[in-house]
Amino acid sequence: MPTDRFPPLRTDNDRIALIDGDRRVSYGALHGAVERLATGLLGGKADLEEERIAFFLPAGTDYVTLLHGVWRAGGIAVPLNVGATLDELDHYLGCARVTRLVAHAGDHAMLGELCARLGIDLLRPDELMAAQAGALPEIVEDRRAMMVFTSGTTSKPKGVVTTHGNIRAQITVLLDAWGWSGEDRIPLFLPLHHVHGIINILSCALWAGASVHLFPRFDAAAVAARVSAGDYTVFMAVPTVYVKLLDHLDGLDEGAARAMCEGFAAMRLTVSGSAACPVPLFEQWRARTGQVLLERYGMTEIGMALSNPYRGERRAGHVGQPLPGVEVRLYGEDDRPIGEEGQPGEIRVKGPNVFLEYWDNEEATRASFRDGWFCTGDMAVVERGYYRIMGRTSIDIIKSGGYKLSALEIEAVLLAHPAIAEAAVIGVEDATWGEVVAAFLVTRPGAAVSAEEIAAWCGERLSSYKVPRQVRFVDSLPRNAMGKVTKPDLKALLTSA
Numbered sequence: 001m002p003t004d005r006f007p008p009l010r011t012d013n014d015r016i017a018l019i020d021g022d023r024r025v026s027y028g029a030l031h032g033a034v035e036r037l038a039t040g041l042l043g044g045k046a047d048l049e050e051e052r053i054a055f056f057l058p059a060g061t062d063y064v065t066l067l068h069g070v071w072r073a074g075g076i077a078v079p080l081n082v083g084a085t086l087d088e089l090d091h092y093l094g095c096a097r098v099t100r101l102v103a104h105a106g107d108h109a110m111l112g113e114l115c116a117r118l119g120i121d122l123l124r125p126d127e128l129m130a131a132q133a134g135a136l137p138e139i140v141e142d143r144r145a146m147m148v149f150t151s152g153t154t155s156k157p158k159g160v161v162t163t164h165g166n167i168r169a170q171i172t173v174l175l176d177a178w179g180w181s182g183e184d185r186i187p188l189f190l191p192l193h194h195v196h197g198i199i200n201i202l203s204c205a206l207w208a209g210a211s212v213h214l215f216p217r218f219d220a221a222a223v224a225a226r227v228s229a230g231d232y233t234v235f236m237a238v239p240t241v242y243v244k245l246l247d248h249l250d251g252l253d254e255g256a257a258r259a260m261c262e263g264f265a266a267m268r269l270t271v272s273g274s275a276a277c278p279v280p281l282f283e284q285w286r287a288r289t290g291q292v293l294l295e296r297y298g299m300t301e302i303g304m305a306l307s308n309p310y311r312g313e314r315r316a317g318h319v320g321q322p323l324p325g326v327e328v329r330l331y332g333e334d335d336r337p338i339g340e341e342g343q344p345g346e347i348r349v350k351g352p353n354v355f356l357e358y359w360d361n362e363e364a365t366r367a368s369f370r371d372g373w374f375c376t377g378d379m380a381v382v383e384r385g386y387y388r389i390m391g392r393t394s395i396d397i398i399k400s401g402g403y404k405l406s407a408l409e410i411e412a413v414l415l416a417h418p419a420i421a422e423a424a425v426i427g428v429e430d431a432t433w434g435e436v437v438a439a440f441l442v443t444r445p446g447a448a449v450s451a452e453e454i455a456a457w458c459g460e461r462l463s464s465y466k467v468p469r470q471v472r473f474v475d476s477l478p479r480n481a482m483g484k485v486t487k488p489d490l491k492a493l494l495t496s497a
């Protein structure tokens, strides 16, 4: 597999790159469209010189053409969350100092006023297509290529800027590690303003010459139907998607359920990431489909850093080891690397995959690096050679009576209870202990369980200081577009009650 290709897109064949509704787009056709779009974007200029071009487009051929067109023309691609509110878009567009925004005609009425206020040209993809491809600039590796906003799980979204070199490194490490080939076929239903969808799925597939089936959103029935038909060889999703697929499976008759399980069983790889995959989910998925989920860890700023092996032991509740070329170390509070296994520390990462900067935010950029290492803000521990993620220092690590507890570890125990469908754990202030553990729980349909029973269940499985002191039953947990629980909202719920 060549690792020096630019743009990261196959060019010269009739192989299908994208399946978009009824359309099948070949690599040759996609490449042609990308060049014409890049030419149209340039509008006679030699180079976009890192102009920020934002796009508000659902997963589809236009999205892919825009992303690659901006890259080819020397701009910075700013893919926006199509589920974002106007206030959020205002923040992204203003922060990135976007000059042109591309959206379908149907969204222009909604975006018009905001663009006028910010002095942004609002355009449709088709009006940017030049009749013919013209000369395109040379792109060197250290040029800025993309700006993706963090979800804001922990703070106001920041624009994470990656270079062409960073993107290449993030893609190529996965091509080898996860065995991508031109024969692969993968569905893409995750939001396309996150590295999971953009890099791990779309970019790896297009580099490898594989086919990507684009869905505007996740729809369990639609995806399951294609899986049952044997359409895919690889599947990548967040844990909540696997939960929804299992729910869907439960509602199918025997024949349909068997076809869906066989569709998954025949795949060469199923991957979970972006949030912790609870051990019970890992086990259920294996029991139903025979697939051993490959869990990995990464973030917007670094792409993927830790992964269970493609060949070898994939351990439930763990994210494996550093990917080749990615340096990972755990650091203690004294800012020193942790030498021995079993000692928790902050994950710090170094390598060509690590982003360049937070856009227009030198202070945040400086604060996030120490001696050349990017400080992720996530805690982990190494157990028998494999990393286990304990969670975000800012919200998942609960300081109680001198102990540091991992919310993820407690959530895993809660989720193992047969009556519990969803669980989220946070720390709440306490005069005696500093913080105590509070759990928010969603019960399974038709199941009932009391707070006392939950305490007893945890008491048998966790040290007493980890047992939730407060238990709240809720109808659902607040989640962002990636399906991650937004824990600051839970904190607010407690303080407002």
Ligand SMILES: Nc1ncnc2c1ncn2[C@@H]1O[C@H](COP(=O)(O)OP(=O)(O)OP(=O)(O)O)[C@@H](O)[C@H]1O
Pocket: 150, 151, 152, 153, 154, 155, 156, 157, 194, 272, 273, 274, 275, 276, 277, 295, 296, 297, 298, 299, 300, 301, 319, 376, 378, 389, 391, 392, 484
């Ligand atoms: N396998 C995993 N297990 C546990 N946590 C994971 C895993 N993979 C990713 N994460 C979590 O997701 C984070 C990266 O996601 P992303 O870059 O989208 O940021 P976010 O948490 O959604 O938002 P923000 O950076 O704004 O707080 C990681 O820092 C980590 O906390």
